[in-house]
Amino acid sequence: MESIIENTWNYLTEPKLWMNIGTGALKIFLIIIIAMLLIRIGRKIIVRIFQNKSRGPFRITERRENTLKKLIENILKYTVYFTAFVMILDTLTIKIGPLLAGAGVAGLAIGFGAQNLVRDIISGFFIIFEDQFSVGDYILTSGVEGTVEEIGLRTTKIMSWTGEQHILPNGNVTQVTNYSVHNGLAIIDVNIPYESDFAEAEKIIEELGKTLPDKYEEIIRQPEIIGVQTLAASHYVIRVIAETLPAYQWAGARIIRKEIKEVLYKRGIEIPAPRLVMYSRNQEPTSLEMERDKEIE
Template identity: 45%
Template sequence: MYKFHEMPLAESSNIEAEIQEKLNVFQQFWNYVTSSETWGGYLWSLIDIVIIFIVTRAVIAIVHRIIDHTMSKKEKMRLNVNSRRMVTVAKLLKNVTSYTLNFIMLLLVLAEFNINLGPLLAGAGVVGLAIGFGAQSLVKDVITGFFIIFEDQFAVGDIIETGKFRGTVEVIGLRSTRIKNWTGEVHIIPNGMINEVTNFSLENSIAVIDIAVAYEEDAERTIQIIKETVEPMVAEIEDLLKVPEVLGVQTFGSTGVTIRVIAECKPYTHYGVTRIINARLKKALDAKGIDIPYPRLVTYQRAGKGGMNDGT
């Protein structure tokens, strides 16, 4: 004969409760899956994500167009332009814009899934604050370098002066700037130390030539000779942009008068242009017999008790 063991009543009730709980969970899941409100919410969330994506792409495209237009305008305005630098700056700004807008888009998409962004942003803020305190000078250099590039304060190939350094800019980085002096020294300056900059390459420079002529010479004749000498120079000197202008008598000295000539030339080429004009004017004045003043000493020699002879 078979013997049947009866299950305790309490254990049977627990099994039935567990089965009922699982059935309730499945029923809730089924109701959630088959609910029109659920799929409607997902549909609206999907639509919102698509809209966010499209708007982000459109904003990025518009900002990139603005950057290209701005760089093109700056390239036309600058006299000594470096096209590779403009392309580099444009790419840098485009990358920064893309990263920033894509990060914002990611936050908005996460918000559509009801993800709490507070702890994420708080953590990023704490990390950024720690980096800022730990590398203050580096952050200062990078920020200053970014604004140097963004504001187009100077470019590679420009001749600038900052502090006690003057020379040609060879490299502009987010961390430092490298300047080469005309004698060959290379100065590497952290961008955070660049407080004031004088740029000699943005506008045309003026060469100032002062010619000293003896008092015995006719000033009007000398000015006319100078004018005839400088007129053809604009076609002969590459860095000269206009015919040099003879201003006239500038000062009276102890041994002669000074006649001033000014000449507009390419940026930071006035030193070389001044030397060329000086050499040609000296040759022309010598050919016309115009004396350059020089110190003279007058002496008197006694001839005897009752008289005096003078001589030079």
Template identity: 50%
Template sequence: MTVSTKADVKENLETVEETIKQAVEETAKHANNTLFDSTFWFETGIFTLRIFLIIVVASILVKVGHVFIRRFFTIKLKSPMRKTERRENTIIKLLENALTYVVYFSAILAILSEFKIDVKGILAGAGVLGLAVGFGAQSLVKDIISGFFIIFEDQFGVGDYVRINAAEGTVTEIGLRTTKIALFGGELYIVPNGQIGEVINFSVNNSKLILDLDLSYETDIDHAAELISGFLNNLPKDRYAEVIGIPEVIGVQRLDASSVVLRIIAVTEPVANFGAGRKLRQDLKRFMDENGIELPYPKMVLYQEKMKGDSQDGGESV
């Protein structure tokens, strides 16, 4: 029994060795025939050339597409930077990225087709996956769509001073998903684009400086208004470069309990009204002191009622 088993094992080993030997000989023979087969090398060369041409054509299409997009948005005016140039630069970048993704994705599918890989199944799977992601990330899709329309419609741009929801500050970054705003105190406000409601953009049009000046009732209003108008007509241009035109004294705005309110209006560059207003108040205070125009201050009058039994000189008023 033992001798028979050893003989069987020996026979099996010989069979395996013979099989391996035949496989090696056939592989070597096939490799030898393949290496010296002109048809194989011709087909391999054609295959490699096709893949190379796909990559080259994709690269050319991307570069030509970028050039076409930039020429389409070329700014022909020689005036200073327009408000729409910022939006055009952003849209150019978005279109270039979209073109690059589409062209290279198509090139990858073409290369996979050259390797005899069925791309229909990949496309179908990608479509189903995209649909599932779309249903599961509706807020993300909403943010991206809102961000695209914010950029496309030029609602606001980087560097604009805006008020969005509860935040007011300077826009530092606009993305397809979020917008970042630097607040006055240094805080950074980040809001998803889908949650942006009403937007107030202070940087689109010129700003208006409204300055209310309190004068005492003892002041000659006409004379004071004339002096202040002369002062406003001669504002130094280097100090008030942001002021457009000449500020105007429009008259008495209201009568308060202890003062007459004189209103001054000036037009400034966008968002420059705050700084111009501080400088104008400082210079007006100095000018009014020099010209004897009195500012109101609280006054108190005390009456002392003469009581019964007091002498004739007992009453006193201040």
């Protein structure tokens, strides 16, 4: 027992041991620092490359640029971290060959049950390759609506307009509605009471519409009056449409609705009120009711 304690004490107090530990710790520290520097330098190089894209023969849109930039940064980060991890294992005198071989066999076994993971990666590749949507686009997919924050090879992050972040596996993205590709169309229904003249209301709305494109950048063209959409009990409905910037059709509709309401109110056309028809039992029957009673008899 005393010999074991003595050998252990001699081993722990040996200068060579602490020299090896210090050297290994210094190597690990340097590996981590170099990995962080490589990632930072790589990000700057990526930004510089995309900044100079206008001088080269290949031109890409800003939305696709943001997507590719984020994807390349993620690939760089994962590659550097994996390489640093392997170097740290080698510094700790852990044999990498058998570990990688075992990981390969385990990966092959897991691969048979990782069909969803493979599907997510393949779907992510085609999302980026086909440019179905990009970072910054406003989309609707899988019951989630919001702005795309990040597109990875496995998942997509979407931020809803109320602040929630949704993370979707790319394999679940089977159908996408992209509101950021083409200009939007704002649709506004204006209720006009029957007492007001249609021509007068149409003239007022047209005069207002001429000023809106210069007043609001969201509205691209002058709003167009389609005509009378429906006839209700106390009013008729005039439908107005306007072309807006992509994903701004809802904001444009609110703006136009507010402006129309204010100008109609100033010109004496108020919001139509609901109408009720009162009938009294003691009221004498009209001539039409008397004729109808005779026909029944």
